Amino acid sequence: MGKERVTVIDIAHAAGVSKSTVSLVLQASPLVNEATRAKVNAVIRELGYVYNRGAANLRQSNAKSKIIGIVVNDLTNSFFAELAVGVDMVVQSAGYVQFLSNSGESVDRQREVIASMREHGISGLILSPARGTDAADLKPLVASGIPVVNVVRQVAGAKVSSLVSDNFAGMRDAVRHLAGLGHHRIAFLGGFPDTAVFNERMQGYRDALADMDLAVHDELVVSSAPSRAGGVAAIERALMLRERPTAAVCFNDAVAFGVCDGLRAHRLDPGEDFAVIGFDDVIEAQTAVPALTTVSVDPQGMGRRAAQLLLKQINAGKADAEAIVGSVRLVVRQSCGSATDKRERLSLL
Amino acid sequence: MGKERVTVIDIAHAAGVSKSTVSLVLQASPLVNEATRAKVNAVIRELGYVYNRGAANLRQSNAKSKIIGIVVNDLTNSFFAELAVGVDMVVQSAGYVQFLSNSGESVDRQREVIASMREHGISGLILSPARGTDAADLKPLVASGIPVVNVVRQVAGAKVSSLVSDNFAGMRDAVRHLAGLGHHRIAFLGGFPDTAVFNERMQGYRDALADMDLAVHDELVVSSAPSRAGGVAAIERALMLRERPTAAVCFNDAVAFGVCDGLRAHRLDPGEDFAVIGFDDVIEAQTAVPALTTVSVDPQGMGRRAAQLLLKQINAGKADAEAIVGSVRLVVRQSCGSATDKRERLSLL
DNA sequence: TTAGATAATTGGAACGTTCCAATTTTGTCA
DNA sequence: TGACAAAATTGGAACGTTCCAATTATCTAA
Numbered sequence: 001m002g003k004e005r006v007t008v009i010d011i012a013h014a015a016g017v018s019k020s021t022v023s024l025v026l027q028a029s030p031l032v033n034e035a036t037r038a039k040v041n042a043v044i045r046e047l048g049y050v051y052n053r054g055a056a057n058l059r060q061s062n063a064k065s066k067i068i069g070i071v072v073n074d075l076t077n078s079f080f081a082e083l084a085v086g087v088d089m090v091v092q093s094a095g096y097v098q099f100l101s102n103s104g105e106s107v108d109r110q111r112e113v114i115a116s117m118r119e120h121g122i123s124g125l126i127l128s129p130a131r132g133t134d135a136a137d138l139k140p141l142v143a144s145g146i147p148v149v150n151v152v153r154q155v156a157g158a159k160v161s162s163l164v165s166d167n168f169a170g171m172r173d174a175v176r177h178l179a180g181l182g183h184h185r186i187a188f189l190g191g192f193p194d195t196a197v198f199n200e201r202m203q204g205y206r207d208a209l210a211d212m213d214l215a216v217h218d219e220l221v222v223s224s225a226p227s228r229a230g231g232v233a234a235i236e237r238a239l240m241l242r243e244r245p246t247a248a249v250c251f252n253d254a255v256a257f258g259v260c261d262g263l264r265a266h267r268l269d270p271g272e273d274f275a276v277i278g279f280d281d282v283i284e285a286q287t288a289v290p291a292l293t294t295v296s297v298d299p300q301g302m303g304r305r306a307a308q309l310l311l312k313q314i315n316a317g318k319a320d321a322e323a324i325v326g327s328v329r330l331v332v333r334q335s336c337g338s339a340t341d342k343r344e345r346l347s348l349l
Numbered sequence: 350m351g352k353e354r355v356t357v358i359d360i361a362h363a364a365g366v367s368k369s370t371v372s373l374v375l376q377a378s379p380l381v382n383e384a385t386r387a388k389v390n391a392v393i394r395e396l397g398y399v400y401n402r403g404a405a406n407l408r409q410s411n412a413k414s415k416i417i418g419i420v421v422n423d424l425t426n427s428f429f430a431e432l433a434v435g436v437d438m439v440v441q442s443a444g445y446v447q448f449l450s451n452s453g454e455s456v457d458r459q460r461e462v463i464a465s466m467r468e469h470g471i472s473g474l475i476l477s478p479a480r481g482t483d484a485a486d487l488k489p490l491v492a493s494g495i496p497v498v499n500v501v502r503q504v505a506g507a508k509v510s511s512l513v514s515d516n517f518a519g520m521r522d523a524v525r526h527l528a529g530l531g532h533h534r535i536a537f538l539g540g541f542p543d544t545a546v547f548n549e550r551m552q553g554y555r556d557a558l559a560d561m562d563l564a565v566h567d568e569l570v571v572s573s574a575p576s577r578a579g580g581v582a583a584i585e586r587a588l589m590l591r592e593r594p595t596a597a598v599c600f601n602d603a604v605a606f607g608v609c610d611g612l613r614a615h616r617l618d619p620g621e622d623f624a625v626i627g628f629d630d631v632i633e634a635q636t637a638v639p640a641l642t643t644v645s646v647d648p649q650g651m652g653r654r655a656a657q658l659l660l661k662q663i664n665a666g667k668a669d670a671e672a673i674v675g676s677v678r679l680v681v682r683q684s685c686g687s688a689t690d691k692r693e694r695l696s697l698l
Numbered sequence: 699t700t701a702g703a704t705a706a707t708t709g710g711a712a713c714g715t716t717c718c719a720a721t722t723t724t725g726t727c728a
Numbered sequence: 729t730g731a732c733a734a735a736a737t738t739g740g741a742a743c744g745t746t747c748c749a750a751t752t753a754t755c756t757a758a
Contacts, residue, residue: 005713019738019739020717023715023716024716032736033735033737050464050467050493052713053715054404054407054713055716055743057403058743059715059716059717059742060715075430075434078430081425085425098450102434144397258636261637264638265638284577287578287607289581289609289610358744372747380706380707381707382705382706401743404744404745406713407715407743407744408744408746409747
């Protein structure tokens with residue numbers, strides 16, 4: 001099959017023009033005559049030419065490579081998959097192409113993939129940092145003038161833009177809602193305590209309890225892996241307490257689903273016998289039974305915003321870091337058995 | 350900040366050697382003296398040099414670019430996310446880097462991303478084709494000698510390797526299992542009938558029913574989107590039948606979870622009042638309550654195998670298409686209320 | 699010593715593109 | 729028709745690397 005690569009020179013030859021003209025056509029320059037353009041394009045199609053972006057990049061090293069990198073810390077978590085999809089949407093429509101990698105929560109792997117991306121000449125990076133990422137890891141990137149946008153998690157001391165959700169307010173609203181429904185013993189389930197996100201949400205939890213004149217009971221805080229399995233384990237522990245909680249806010253939706261599973265294993269009906277609130281609003285939160293009350297973060301929207309922010313910085317040339325805190329909204333569904341909810345359900349009948 | 354790019358020549362200059370020597374060092378050639386290598390490496394680190402893979406590729410156009418592309422049809426489906434993670438594992442350890450894109454089930458988008466990948470000089474492609482992909486879409490790729498491995502779905506007439514799971518046997522085993530437990534009315538829920546995967550599974554369903562001397566009732570086949578929401582809708586319809594089914598095999602795990610949700614909404618207990626079997630064995634299948642009985646496909650393993658197959662073809666140079674059908678295994682858990690299962694549960698107490 | 703082998707190093711051409719300055723073609727108007 | 733402007737085209741240099749053939753430095757053994 002086609003062993004030899006077809007180059008711009010072959011095209012020029014076949015079309016009876018110079019390589020410069022072909023180049024102009026490729027860039028859709030207005031300088032070239034309409035008839036010539038048509039002929040060149042015809043030859044291009046005929047010979048099956050494929051543009052060599054590597055060579056082009058080489059020449060215009062100052063310009064941008066039209067690749068943006070994105071690395072997430074856990075692709076198997078649908079939150080991040082959706083985030084990536086959101087990024088892809090805007091990146092694509094801006095004529096860029098996405099280079100997606102998964103660090104799997106390993107800083108070493110993260111370092112590797114970022115290095116590899118640099119070698120390929122990305123013009124910007126969207127990073128959901130692995131746990132334990134140090135500002136020094138990002139230093140060389142920003143030093144070489146490549147815009148970076150951190151999402152979901154901050155990296156302390158890194159001079160890059162960031163887009164995180166309002167963890168504090170989200171959790172505060174969730175707890176207030178439960179307290180408003182009359183719950184006194186509200187557990188905080190799931191998540192690793194050594195992360196900034198955990199601490200922000202925890203702060204919101206404590207703050208809301210204080211607000212509502214409820215005591216903070218340390219045994220009601222049960223940390224675990226931020227996964228479905230972690231949620232099962234956490235509720236398991238919480239139900240072994242002498243004084244059981246009657247409601248829980250969860251570190252994220254995955255934990256919340258696990259909690260629902262665990263409740264059922266104990267013959268408790270989530271939403272009826274026990275109120276559960278999640279965090280993230282992943283896509284299944286709406287269709288699960290009971291539909292999950294959760295703090296909506298809109299991962300796709302977050303991805304879109306991050307991409308827009310990055311593109312803005314790429315186009316501006318200068319990259320002055322801005323820290324954006326995305327607002328967040330409690331979506332009340334069935335899993336917390338609210339009055340509002342029952343009314344809604346009735347009205348649907 | 351570092352405006353000027355550091356090149357191999359700068360390194361050569363600073364280290365007092367020629368650019369050729371620096372190049373040799375970069376390639377870890379045994380030809381270069383140990384002392385020189387050390388010095389050059391020191392300078393490289395000191396000046397913050399980053400390798401320009403584009404330029405390298407340009408020179409050694411015959412050789413491989415160390416990029417492999419992977420495009421999936423729905424990244425938000427965790428099956429594909431895990432597949433991608435599996436691919437990443439082996440691709441990474443072979444020194445390649447992964448270029449992941451999402452076609453979102455659109456052939457146009459798929460065409461775009463594949464074109465873009467070609468321009469970037471991928472040395473191989475793993476493709477989970479969007480619905481409606483035509484053999485002609487892959488033609489130019491294979492014509493230019495780039496190995497392609499199709500996963501999950503075949504593309505009729507395309508002369509590329511493929512790796513699909515044994516849909517027929519998997520579904521057949523699932524139905525046999527249910528029939529063996531005494532179920533007579535077994536529904537087939539979810540999936541779009543215009544796909545090859547659907548038809549293979551359907552064939553397994555019919556075959557097993559015939560095997561077990563059970564009648565095929567067309568109303569027990571309810572298609573829907575292959576998603577959680579689709580599963581809810583499908584069981585909803587199935588429960589409206591005069592003669593209800595007592596068990597269901599589902600197109601995939603997402604549908605199965607939706608079916609469980611739908612059953613609960615009708616106050617039916619999945620695993621007790623109604624048997625449910627999924628397909629795929631996504632990660633949540635184990636931790637869900639009830640744990641899902643399902644046909645295990647091991648998406649990560651499939652990704653790994655696909656990547657190995659692709660690398661083999663890349664290294665071999667020649668790409669003779671081979672079609673691999675991955676074997677598949679019924680994993681019995683709680684959701685089908687089997688006798689085995691109850692025994693297991695007891696033994697755990 | 700020195701011839702011969704081996705180990706290290708090196709300059710220049712090449713990869714496929716874009717940019718620049720220069721040239722040729724076409725168009726306009728007196 | 730000539731003079732000038734505008735439009736279209738063009739050759740060559742450059743981007744950062746690798747490869748090749750050629751050169752120089754170092755070692756070995758008689």
